[in-house]
Amino acid sequence: MNMLNTPKEMLRTEDRAMEEIKTDVLVIGAGSGGLSFAAGASQMGADVTLLEGHKMGGDCLNFGCVPSKALIAAGKQAQAMRSGEKYGVSPVSPKVDFAAAKQHVHKVIDTIAPVDSQERFEGLGVRVIREYGAFADKDTVVAGSYRITARRIVIATGSSPLVPPIDGIDTVTVHTNETIFDLMEKPDHLVIVGGGPIGMEMAQAHVRLGCKVTVIEGAKAMGKDDPEMAAIVLDTLRAEGVEIVEGAKAQRISGKGKTITVHTDNGDFTGSHLLMAVGRKANIDRLNLDAAGIEHDRAIKVGPDLRTTNRRVYAIGDVAGGFQFTHVAGYHGATVIRPILFGLPAKAREDHIPWATYTQPELAQVGLTEAQARERHGRALEVLRFPFHENDRAIAEGKTKGLIKVMVVKGRPIGASIVGEQAGELIGLWALVIANKLKIGAVAAMVAPYPTLGEISKRAAGQYYVPRLFENPTVKKVVGLVQRYLP
Ligand SMILES: Cc1cc2nc3c(=O)[nH]c(=O)nc-3n(C[C@H](O)[C@H](O)[C@H](O)COP(=O)(O)OP(=O)(O)OC[C@H]3O[C@@H](n4cnc5c(N)ncnc54)[C@H](O)[C@@H]3O)c2cc1C
Numbered sequence: 455m456n457m458l459n460t461p462k463e464m465l466r467t468e469d470r471a472m473e474e475i476k477t478d479v480l481v482i483g484a485g486s487g488g489l490s491f492a493a494g495a496s497q498m499g500a501d502v503t504l505l506e507g508h509k510m511g512g513d514c515l516n517f518g519c520v521p522s523k524a525l526i527a528a529g530k531q532a533q534a535m536r537s538g539e540k541y542g543v544s545p546v547s548p549k550v551d552f553a554a555a556k557q558h559v560h561k562v563i564d565t566i567a568p569v570d571s572q573e574r575f576e577g578l579g580v581r582v583i584r585e586y587g588a589f590a591d592k593d594t595v596v597a598g599s600y601r602i603t604a605r606r607i608v609i610a611t612g613s614s615p616l617v618p619p620i621d622g623i624d625t626v627t628v629h630t631n632e633t634i635f636d637l638m639e640k641p642d643h644l645v646i647v648g649g650g651p652i653g654m655e656m657a658q659a660h661v662r663l664g665c666k667v668t669v670i671e672g673a674k675a676m677g678k679d680d681p682e683m684a685a686i687v688l689d690t691l692r693a694e695g696v697e698i699v700e701g702a703k704a705q706r707i708s709g710k711g712k713t714i715t716v717h718t719d720n721g722d723f724t725g726s727h728l729l730m731a732v733g734r735k736a737n738i739d740r741l742n743l744d745a746a747g748i749e750h751d752r753a754i755k756v757g758p759d760l761r762t763t764n765r766r767v768y769a770i771g772d773v774a775g776g777f778q779f780t781h782v783a784g785y786h787g788a789t790v791i792r793p794i795l796f797g798l799p800a801k802a803r804e805d806h807i808p809w810a811t812y813t814q815p816e817l818a819q820v821g822l823t824e825a826q827a828r829e830r831h832g833r834a835l836e837v838l839r840f841p842f843h844e845n846d847r848a849i850a851e852g853k854t855k856g857l858i859k860v861m862v863v864k865g866r867p868i869g870a871s872i873v874g875e876q877a878g879e880l881i882g883l884w885a886l887v888i889a890n891k892l893k894i895g896a897v898a899a900m901v902a903p904y905p906t907l908g909e910i911s912k913r914a915a916g917q918y919y920v921p922r923l924f925e926n927p928t929v930k931k932v933v934g935l936v937q938r939y940l941p
Pocket residue numbers: 482483484485486487488505506507508509510511512513514515517518519520522585586587588610611612613631652737740741770771772773778779780781782783812
């Protein structure tokens with residue numbers, strides 16, 4: 455592992471004997487984006503070199519999606535034990551072994567890790583170098599004792615937790631997503647600053663595992679989502695005991711040991727542990743981007759083709775500054791295969807990107823929210839709705855809290871929002887519809903197995919035809935006429 459940190463220190467290695475490598479494509483960063491690209495490109499015949507300065511698998515595997523979903527699963531198990539009464543199963547107060555829950559998290563990481571491992575990628579023909587890279591010029595990168603020149607370069611260096619310089623923050627122990635999954639002791643009272651997806655997912659997992667939890671949000675919690683859908687999640691979290699304080703920007707932090715106070719413009723909040731979840735910053739500091747003529751502000755500037763201001767260099771995933779999701783990084787990786795391997799044009803779309811927040815109930819979105827669609831399409835917009843409490847499977851499972859909304863213009867869905875059990879699974883159908891610009895009739899024509907939660911999608915699509923078929927005097931007239939003459 456390279457212990458050199460700054461680009462200058464890394465470039466100073468030029469003074470030592472350098473091993474020269476010439477490669478078709480150099481990928482910097484072995485997270486979701488870099489690995490997706492490297493696997494595809496190598497298997498299609500390109501000579502690929504991959505740099506990784508820290509852990510193979512990047513954020514998603516080691517500090518993000520995977521550990522968070524594993525901890526959420528532990529919390530869900532605990533919650534199920536508390537809530538058996540309505541099914542005739544005596545509720546019990548579960549004994550939570552917090553360290554064992556974290557062991558479960560690490561077992562899950564270890565189980566998935568081989569898929570992202572150096573060995574697997576070397577098996578696919580990729581040259582893997584475990585060093586941080588920094589540009590020396592427009593097509594050369596220095597990494598440890600290697601000087602690598604490539605025809606094309608893909609920057610996939612991801613992002614890191616943003617820890618803003620709030621007054622007093624360096625006087626207390628601050629957790630981020632990079633440390634919280636290694637914390638083996640149970641926090642008595644976890645104070646989370648930030649009510650985005652990280653904040654809300656971690657809040658529910660921790661409250662269910664027996665911690666007291668306070669979320670401090672400067673603006674509106676789950677502010678990127680449809681407020682009507684977000685309210686259903688926030689009500690549930692509050693009912694489970696999470697204190698959520700909105701309009702409370704953290705201004706100062708004070709404390710000692712296990713007494714940490716966050717001072718906000720809406721009161722002071724004291725807990726035993728502090729988790730900062732206030733967004734991300736792109737990993738560009740180490741790259742020496744100026745040497746390669748790559749423009750950036752907080753993230754690397756790219757066009758819709760994901761090309762940077764250096765035409766030989768692409769940036770994908772979190773470092774490119776758009777949606778920050780694993781599936782987007784993977785999609786970017788697949789998109790740049792075309793120009794890099796075949797010299798063909800390709801653009802990354804954003805209108806069909808889904809996302810889900812894995813609270814219970816889950817909240818999922820693809821395309822435009824109702825407010826965005828209303829702003830763009832005004833009176834041409836129709837919003838189709840169907841509640842979970844009218845779905846037979848949701849009733850049988852006792853999971854009736856939820857709603858689907860589908861935004862339709864001229865018969866074509868342009869957005870869908872789902873809050874409820876398995877919303878993250880259910881949104882897939884609408885992601886397919888929007889990606890392929892299908893009409894609402896395609897979903898209405900589908901026969902969904904009974905009884906499934908998936909029927910809510912068909913029922914929502916069916917709402918499109920209610921005014922057109924069931925509340926239409928012409929249809930009634932025609933049916934009356936046909937019935938009079940039908941033998
Ligand atoms: C707590 C949490 C939960 C999340 N949950 C989800 C979820 O459920 N679903 C979802 O879709 N997304 C989720 N995300 C977001 C997801 O993790 C990221 O969007 C995704 O990991 C981005 O992939 P990437 O390839 O752009 O970057 P990363 O996965 O961060 O990979 C970048 C890699 O580059 C390496 N690197 C950096 N600089 C250099 C350099 N100079 N040289 C060499 N290597 C370098 C890093 O060490 C890292 O391994 C979550 C994120 C967090 C923090």
